[in-house]
Amino acid sequence: MPVYQAPVKDTLFVLNDVLKFHQYNNLPGFADADPDMVEAILGEAGRMAEEVILPTNQIGDQEGCVRHEDSSVTTPDAFKGAFNAYRESGWMGLSVPEEYGGQNLPYTLHSAVGEYFSSANMALLMYPGLTQGAIAALLAHGTEEQKQTYLPKMTSGEWTGTMNLTEPHCGTDLGLLRTKAVPQGDGSYKISGQKIFISAGEHDLADNIIHLVIARIEGAPEGVKGISLFVVPKYFIGEDGSLGERNGVACGSLEEKMGIHGNSTCVMNYDEATGWLVGEENKGLKAMFTMMNEARLGVALQGLSISEIAYQNAANYAKERLQGRALTGAEAPDQKADPIIVHPDVRRALLTMRSFNEGARALMLWSALKADLHHRSGDAPQAESADDILSLMTPVLKGVFTDKGYENATNAQQIYGGHGYIEEWGMSQYVRDARIAMIYEGANGIQALDLVGRKLGMKNGKPVMAFFEEVGEFCEANRGDEDLALFTKxxxxxxxxxxxASMWLMQNGMKNPNDAGAASTDFMHLFGLVAIGYMWGLMAKAAKEKLDSGEGDKAFYEAKMQFARFYMERLMPETATRLARIQTGSETMMAVPVEAF
Known part of the structure; x- marks a missing residue:
């Protein structure tokens, strides 16, 4: 069975030494997150991930979910106990406001522990993950009555949540949706239609499931301008909070999937189900995007999570598996062969994974801190700036982290050789599970288009210019330090x-939109390389300061410097390749006639 050790020490290094997390203790919720409390929270989350959640992962993959004749769905046997342990420990409401039963701690901590839990069992953690997204949407757009009705039970994990967007004919283009909502005259609506690919749509882990559903009210405009958002509970809720009759929503079938077998991915049928409007009529897309953006950050975290646990197991295997001899002579002459970690190409694969994981972790926490500043800062310009950067970064995080998560899962599988293809070793599951993260919550090609088509020019380019300025200031401030010169260069x-690349897109993308489309994926990954490179610059500087002071674990900080050098020397040069591709434009690919494909 695969093993896992939560990277608590690495997370603490990023929070304490790189982001200086304690400096934000003037913000709401941060005062309670002092260094000792943060360390205790991360330690307990790591323990639960390793001891409670991880043992359910392979079992869940093998057993999967089962739909019964009454349309109910049961999850793998081990899931209920692990889910109950998770929710009873308060993890669901870590960053939810106290008035709804949460702990109001920073979202940054929610992201940090979310990585550990998702590494341990991605499929299981999708149940609370979707719930937390639904909580975010109701917090931002729900009425006070809706918040009081749903949020306390969702925060406790007694109820879970979903989001229902996709229909059989309607995926990315939500303007094509057919699900209809008929007003009833009492403030409620009758919702009818079918939704597909609904994660956690029906299951036995919670007493009630709160569905957030997009639909078109009778007579509403066509396209995205006529979309509204509704809350549709599985069971009706009495005035005293008790559960009543079943609503007109049921699981029609379970999708047979490549991976995440432990999560119930459902076809949901709405047969005049009763729902209530969330937010304004015909403004549902804006409300749903609150949940989708939260979900996209969660999916980005899944990419990192799978990459981390796959790397850990591949590294362990490489240190134990004996095959051949080192190119420079026997490293273990007392044994019949050397461990495969002596081979340069194995080290290349492992270091590629490791340097991505640590850089991506820092970028995720840096971005999560922006979310906290947006929601909690009393300084309006600071809050706006943080939101701008987070909006710019969201498609990069989702697209790059999940592309690399899948790539690194296959790299880890390759380290195992033939054993990586055998289910009992666990690597095959990581490859299968990682694949969906590139597809759902907006396929990565759509993320790239969103980046170049909307986010790059947002507010006349103000957010991307702010990013350039921040990175440039770091390089300028540290260019005279010989120990950091490699990184700043x-x-x-x-x-x-x-x-x-940005300038090329501005000059060519407007004249020929196909040029922007052809460049989008390369630009997204170019952005990711630079953003993670910037994180490695910050981490190298923090590690150097620790080494210069003689404080802490010398070997830990020296390793940080080595991983940073590897990233700069082996991965950052890819930016030149990405730029060269972008500048070729779209002429060749668009000139090929359809018949030639």
């Missing part, structure tokens, strides 16, 4: 490539 070169 590579970061500056990568940023120059990104600026050149």
């Amino acid at each position: 590579h970061i500056k070169k990568g940023m120059n490539d990104m600026q050149a």
Whole structure:
């Protein structure tokens, strides 16, 4: 069975030494998150992930979910106990306001522990993950009555939540949806239609399931301008909070999937189900995007989570598996062969994974801190700036982290050789589970289009210019430090490539939209390379300061410097390749006639 050790020490390094998390203790919720409390929270989350959640992962993959004749769904046997332990420990409401039963701690901590839990069992953690997204949407757009009705039970985990967007004919283009909502004259609506690919749509882990559903009110405009959002509970709720009759919503079938077998991915049938409007009529897309953006950050975290646990097991295997001899002579002459970690190409694969994981973790926490500043800062310009950067970064996080998560899962599988293809070793499951993260919550090609089509030019380019300015200031401030010169040089070169790509897109993308489309994925990954490179610059600086002071674990900080050098020397040069591809434009790919494919 695969093993896992939560990277608590690495997370603490990012929070304490890189982000200086304690400096934000003037913000609501941060005062309670002092260094000792943060360490205790991360330690307990790591323990639960390792001891309670991880043992359910392979079992859940093998057993899967089962739909019964009455349309009910049962999850794998081990899931209920693990889910109850998770919710009873308060993890569901870690960052939810106290008035609804939460702990109001920073979202940054929610992201940190979310990585551990998702590494341990991605399919299981989708149940609370979707719930937390639904909570975010209701907090932002629900009425006070809706918040009081739903949020306390969802925060406790007694009830879970979903989001229902996709229909058989309607995926990314939500303007095509057919699900209809008929007003009843008493403030409620009758919802009818079918939704597909609904994660956690029906299951036995909670007493009630609160569905957030997009539909079109009779007579509403066509397209996205006529979409409204509704809350549709599985069971009606009495005035005293008790559960009543079953609503007109049921699971029609379970999808047979490549991975995440432990999560119930449902076809949901709405047969005049009663629902209530969330937010304004015909403004549902804006409300749903609150949940989708939260979900996209959660999916980005899944990419990192799978990459981390796959790496850990591949590294362990490489240190134990004996095959061949080192190219420079026997490293273990007392044994019949050397462990495969002596081979340069194995090290290349492992270091590629490791340097991504640590850089991506820092970028995720840096971005999560922006979310906290947006929601909790009393300084309006600071809050707006943080939201701008987070909006810009969301498609990069979702697209790059999940692309790399899948790539690293297959790299880890490759380390195992033939054993990686055998189910008992667990690597095959990570590859299968990682694949969906590139698809759901907006396929990665859509994320790339969103980045170049909307986010890059947002507010006349103000957010991306702010990012360039921040990275440039770091390079300028540290260019005279010989120990950091390698890092600032590579970061500056990568940023120059990104600026050149941005300028090319501005000059060509408006004239020929196909040029923007052809460049989008390369630009998204170029952005990711630079952003993670910037994180490695910050981490190298923090590690150097620790080494210079003689404080802490010398080997830990020296390893940080080595991983940073690897990233700069081996991965950052890819920005030049991405730029070269972008600048070729779309002429060749669009000139090929359809018949030639």
